[in-house]
Amino acid sequence: xxxxxxxxxxxxxxxxxxxxxxxxxxxxxxxxxxxxxxxxxxxxxxxxxxxxxxxxxxxxxxxxxxxxxxxxxxxxxxxxxxxxxxxxxxxxxxxxxxxxxxxxxxxxxxxxxxx
Amino acid sequence: xxxxxxxxxxxxxxxxxxxxxxxxxxxxxxxxxxxxxxxxxxxxxxxxxxxxxxxxxxxxxxxxxxxxxxxxxxxxxxxxxxxxxxxxxxxxxxxxxxxxxxxxxxxxxxxxxxxxxxxxxxxxxxxxxxxxxxxxxxxxxxxxxxxxxxxxxxxxxxxxxxxxxxxxxxxxxxxxxxxxxxxxxxxxxxxxxxxxxxxxxxxxxxxxxxxxxxxxxxxxxxxxxxxxxxxxxxxxxxxxxxxxxxxxxxxxxxxxxxxxxxxxxxxxxxxxxxxxxxxxxxxxxxxxxxxxxxxxxxxxxxxxxxxxxxxxxxxxxxxxxxxxxxxxxxxxxxxxxxxxxxxxxxxxxxxxxxxxxxxxxxxxxxxxxxxxxxxxxxxxxxxxxxxxxxxxxxxxxxxxxxxxxxxxxxxxxxxxxxxxxxxxxxxxxxxxxxxxxxxxxxxxx
Numbered sequence: 301x302x303x304x305x306x307x308x309x310x311x312x313x314x315x316x317x318x319x320x321x322x323x324x325x326x327x328x329x330x331x332x333x334x335x336x337x338x339x340x341x342x343x344x345x346x347x348x349x350x351x352x353x354x355x356x357x358x359x360x361x362x363x364x365x366x367x368x369x370x371x372x373x374x375x376x377x378x379x380x381x382x383x384x385x386x387x388x389x390x391x392x393x394x395x396x397x398x399x400x401x402x403x404x405x406x407x408x409x410x411x412x413x414x415x
Numbered sequence: 416x417x418x419x420x421x422x423x424x425x426x427x428x429x430x431x432x433x434x435x436x437x438x439x440x441x442x443x444x445x446x447x448x449x450x451x452x453x454x455x456x457x458x459x460x461x462x463x464x465x466x467x468x469x470x471x472x473x474x475x476x477x478x479x480x481x482x483x484x485x486x487x488x489x490x491x492x493x494x495x496x497x498x499x500x501x502x503x504x505x506x507x508x509x510x511x512x513x514x515x516x517x518x519x520x521x522x523x524x525x526x527x528x529x530x531x532x533x534x535x536x537x538x539x540x541x542x543x544x545x546x547x548x549x550x551x552x553x554x555x556x557x558x559x560x561x562x563x564x565x566x567x568x569x570x571x572x573x574x575x576x577x578x579x580x581x582x583x584x585x586x587x588x589x590x591x592x593x594x595x596x597x598x599x600x601x602x603x604x605x606x607x608x609x610x611x612x613x614x615x616x617x618x619x620x621x622x623x624x625x626x627x628x629x630x631x632x633x634x635x636x637x638x639x640x641x642x643x644x645x646x647x648x649x650x651x652x653x654x655x656x657x658x659x660x661x662x663x664x665x666x667x668x669x670x671x672x673x674x675x676x677x678x679x680x681x682x683x684x685x686x687x688x689x690x691x692x693x694x695x696x697x698x699x700x701x702x703x704x705x706x707x708x709x710x711x712x713x714x715x716x717x718x719x720x721x722x723x724x725x726x727x728x729x730x731x732x733x734x735x736x737x738x739x740x741x742x743x744x745x746x747x748x749x750x751x752x753x754x755x756x757x758x759x760x761x762x763x764x765x766x767x768x769x770x771x772x773x774x775x776x777x778x779x780x781x782x783x784x785x786x787x788x789x790x791x792x793x794x795x796x797x798x799x800x801x802x803x804x805x806x807x808x809x810x811x812x813x814x815x816x817x818x819x820x821x822x823x824x825x826x827x828x829x830x831x832x833x834x835x836x837x838x839x840x841x842x843x844x845x846x847x848x849x850x851x852x853x854x855x856x857x858x859x860x
Contacts, residue, residue, distance in 0.1 A: 302614050385616075386614045386615065386616040387564075387566055387613045387614050387615045387616065388615075388616055388620075388624075390613075390614075391566070406613075408612050408613045408614060410612070
């Protein structure tokens with residue numbers, strides 16, 4: 301098995317203006333996702349949602365600035381760290397991952413020798 | 416697949432490249448060259464499973480070919496060169512893995528399906544390829560599905576297929592796609608790195624995902640063919656090497672996946688299109704249109720084989736895009752002369768194709784068929800829709816088709832404008848010459 305990070309990139313403004321019903325649906329979709337992952341044979345190691353990029357602080361060298369690293373329409377809003385047999389299984393899991401206002405990116409976790 | 420038949424599979428790309436294989440006593444060098452062309456994919460695919468890594472497998476296979484040159488000179492060419500090379504390459508891989516613990520610790524970079532015990536290729540795996548006894552698994556499908564994995568960019572899929580399945584050097588691939596060798600080397604390296612780092616499995620996809628995954632493989636082979644069929648640049652219209660490689664791959668796939676209708680469809684399409692290869696240019700290099708081609712020079716055996724394959728491919732209901740394109744090519748091949756072409760039938764096939772595969776290029780071809788069936792005005796109206804759609808902006812065949820219809824309607828000024836537009840987009844010299852001649856005709860020059 302190997303670990304993959306599923307990065308959820310979505311349009312933050314869509315969440316800011318979403319109705320309570322929509323937000324409820326999103327929550328339920330994430331709860332369902334956790335069950336669906338088990339059915340694929342993979343597993344979720346961890347997963348978190350992030351506060352919006354308006355709360356981000358960036359540091360380059362020792363210069364501290366307000367805001368995210370790059371201003372983009374779709375920003376990283378949360379992640380899942382999952383365990384999967386291979387990329388095909390990781391992609392199968394990622395396709396199930398809710399991201400109604402954007403999409404997800406799958407990145408293999410790097411493994412270092414001797415670890 | 417037994418070791419003794421593996422070497423004889425007719426998976427060679429194209430034909431008539433004339434090595435010494437037909438002689439009674441081929442020289443070792445000829446036999447090695449021949450085996451390179453015929454057996455590369457088989458040998459590499461079988462070695463990759465033992466090596467657990469594509470780079471290591473490639474290195475071992477190259478070593479095997481080098482040692483074959485010496486061994487076959489001394490002892491004669493073996494009865495089954497493919498099995499000999501596979502055994503040699505797999506032994507070499509096992510040897511290297513045994514000796515080099517750092518190499519082994521990093522492995523396996525290629526993920527093997529089927530449980531943890533197979534994820535440790537190494538000394539305990541004898542390779543199963545001992546001469547005379549064992550069966551060498553035919554892993555060529557695993558290899559090509561891995562090369563064409565959708566997580567790789569299309570251009571990387573194409574490059575990897577030529578490199579790993581066809582055994583072309585990076586320099587040859589770079590030349591075929593008109594990029595520099597370092598650029599192509601970087602592309603290949605990046606793709607291989609992704610296969611190992613992201614753990615793209617070395618396997619044939621399961622039936623649920625097979626249709627999509629197979630479509631990616633067929634698209635790559637078709638892209639190779641079309642790139643060779645009308646070379647994107649340069650003085651010659653056709654680049655024979657790429658065309659032959661694509662035909663060889665299509666043949667290999669149809670041998671390995673005999674029940675897949677779309678595989679037959681692709682092979683049929685390539686055979687039927689390629690049957691016209693010799694007649695697409697005049698002896699002076701001038702481009703000849705379908706209506707000008709000498710049909711008596713079309714390759715009849717290829718047409719016969721292609722037509723039979725189309726029939727089989729259409730049999731199973733819901734034909735796919737390659738089978739339908741092949742059916743259209745078969746319609747053209749069937750007509751004794753251009754004026755005998757059954758445009759109604761072709762139009763019908765384009766309607767089916769448009770449903771199986773929504774592509775503006777299909778819509779453009781349908782517009783041309785419509786013009787032949789119902790007259791140039793009908794075709795022009797359909798092309799007008801496509802222009803407004805905008806997805807074909809920059810596609811040279813749109814203004815070229817429009818120019819031809821306007822020319823046939825006698826609307827010379829508008830035709831000239833469209834020919835100029837097409838010329839601004841065409842890079843292949845025979846095609847440019849053709850458009851220039853037509854432009855001169857409509858401007859009275």
